[in-house]
Amino acid sequence: MLTLVFVLVFNFFLFRVVQTDPVGSLFRGRNIPQERLDELREEFGLDEPMLTQFGLYLRETAQLNFGYSYQSRQDVWGEISERIPPTVILVGVSAVLSAVIGTLGGVIAAWRRNSWKDHSITSGTMVFYSMPDFWLGMVLLVLFAVVLGWFPVGGMVAAGSGETGVSRLLDQLHHLFLPTLTLTLAYLGEYTLVTRSSLLDVMGEDYLTVARAKGLRDVVVRNRHAVPNALLPVVTLTAINFGFVLSGAIAVEAVFSWPGLGKATADAIRGPDLPMLQGLFLLFSAAVIFFNLVADLTYSWLDPRVEEA
């Protein structure tokens, strides 16, 4: 909670450290008389002293009123909430996929250490992990959308289809595929490596020898005894990554023209659209804080010793 208050205060001043005039730069070359620009500054509250602006900002934010975007003139919360679904679908789906597939890969790699499986999984995921995600996105785009023509090059729905219902859903999935694939591939490596090293640590433990001595099958030893104990660092990683789900994926959203929050942030910085930036950063921070809390709670469930600490 304290962190959130800090973020709230910090957000306000962060964007005002440099002396700026958003009205002047937003309306540069727009053929608007000087008097009207002054009226706009007044409308946006930019003519008030900084402290008065800050007071207003705190009061309004406390009432969950984030103000109006300078660029679209629409309610900031409305603008943000419109962009949440595309981002959550894209980044959320790929976060889940990369966590699940990456962890499974890590388990296999560790359990069959130094086998061909280990080598191919580790090096394969590392190759994708070390590529810049936007570059990987471009490569997939060129291959699948341009050369093969299987998937559209960008956007969320096919231009010109006033589709509804199932066909619209299929259309969206069709558009979702490449960006999701990109993000999933890009983040597999993290999970695989963390899971692998954590599981390798656990594998030396005595209780696994005991489990085997009891005559349990290898798979059972792995799934019941080894993996749960190796999952803690993976949970941390997952929680951190989920915290960033809402922040969107600026680069990949840009490559695939996906209308999400990452894109919105980049646009808002251009102005700068101060109310929009404040709203976005508050949301991002809140999401990170929330998922860290979730991670803490999951720890104590996975490992009762954590509660004592």
Add this chain to the structure above:
Amino acid sequence: MKRIAVVALAVLLAALTVPVASAQEDDDVVLKIGNTQTFDTMNPTAGFNVNEYEVWNLQYATLTDKAADDFAPIPGLAESWDPSEDGLTYTYTLRDDLVWSDGEPLTAEDIVWTINTSRDQGWANHISTVQNLTAVAVDEQTVEITSSVPDPKLPVMDVYIVPKHIWEPVATDAEAVTAYENLDGVGSGPFTIAEFPNEQLVRMVANPSFWGWQGEEPPIDEIVFQSYTNPDAMVAALTTGEMDAIYQIPATAMADLEDQPDIETVVGFQGGFEEIAINGGAAEGQPHPALLDLEVRRAISFAIDKEAVIEDLYAGLALPATTMSPGADLKWVPDIPEEDQFTYDPERANQILDDAGYMDSDGDGVREMPDGTNPIILRHAVHTGEDLAIPIADLLTGWMEQIGIGVELSSYDGDQLFELIIQGDYDTFYWNWVPFVDPDPMLSYFTEAELGNYNDANWTDPRYEELYAEQKVELDPERRLEIVHDMLTILYEAAVYIPLYIAPELQAYRTDRFEGWVRQPAEVGPIMFSNTSPSYVLLTPVGGDSDSGATNTWLIVGGIAAVVVIGGVVLATRRRSTTADDRE
């Protein structure tokens, strides 16, 4: 269980590779336009993006329209107009039987309400045109517009006329009107907004009651504007046929597109230019004292190689510029005689500096002031939001080195740079402008009144000031053109504002989809995203609606086959590993 999951996954993958072709099944003719800018708003009192104007140009007719060839006023909602004796009042007669797209009659009342309300509430896209105007409805079909000062822009009335019955309830004050979402889709132009689901997509449908169709079926049913954040993806979308025409193409992609079959590229000009501005010293912060000397500014102008910029950074597609281009039509730019032009000549530049006494007295390669102090090092501001700002800064550093002037770079985003210009704490910067059709706003930026606002050079000149006031009320177009030419020559000779080139609008369209594209202005202008967007009502589909999806059928079949095979292999390996486990 696992097997079912894998099979399900394979089926899903296969389903996704099949493009949803059902959109093409009904016979709607859809024109799809790609661009790289997002849509902030659909409200013409709030938005300013080039792509948004394209939408409003289609949804809202204006009282007078502009000819595609030369922007001359032609009938719009008004069929004819007559000036009064003193030229201050114009009487417009509307077409017969005008209706809004929702069937309500469009009368003089709508026009009067739009003009007077936009003036009172200061609507951002209307105010510069209507600030001195008063409109009165004489009868249902006649509007009288009076200007309180002589206005050379009349009889042109190019503000968007909005439906009073929709807007009156939402336009209660200046702030309320900008907050309106404007998704009602009621207009008087050829197409109206049907859908704006997110910032990257706008769908418009034909307005059957638009007068320009002359009672015939509109040849295009829908127009879709899709914005791509990735310009290369947009180019790909044109080659794959996902888009019919695209705008804002990277210069580097133009050559490739030219070689493609069924694609025509367009290099259009409507006056936008890029410039290096020198601080003229009229703001509080001061430039390096050497820049206040005309000879030094002239020397800098002679050291700038505009051809190299165009060749290196624009693949040779831009036009070299002399002085500022104040309007969309290049006729406003005066012909500067060749012998008076600052043509690239570093030797001459060095000579000028030598003659004026700026020598490099300590031999460090940088000249000092004539008294031997204060080396001339330019503080150049680099605009981080402009793609070309960094390469231009590098070029500038090289040019200045040749004439013994140092350059020190610092970066700013647009907002900070704007503030910096007002403060005057810089020597040079690089930025750009896209002018309006009428040259007045652009010309006004070099007057005293614009210091602390848009005076980009922090430069003023009494003679320029006088001529500016003169052209503002000059009703004879020939005479006004002469005055504007004189003003721009003064600006050129002062060497404070160095336009590098007239920037091209890079566009392309598929020749196998629609025909009838027109340039505005004629021969040199772009075919879309121009001042009044005349192409759209003239386009007709080429030889029926072709199905671009059909060519991909075999690829799709191959894709499905590949997925099935991969699924099978995965299944097989799984089965083998299970048995191996069991054996253990």
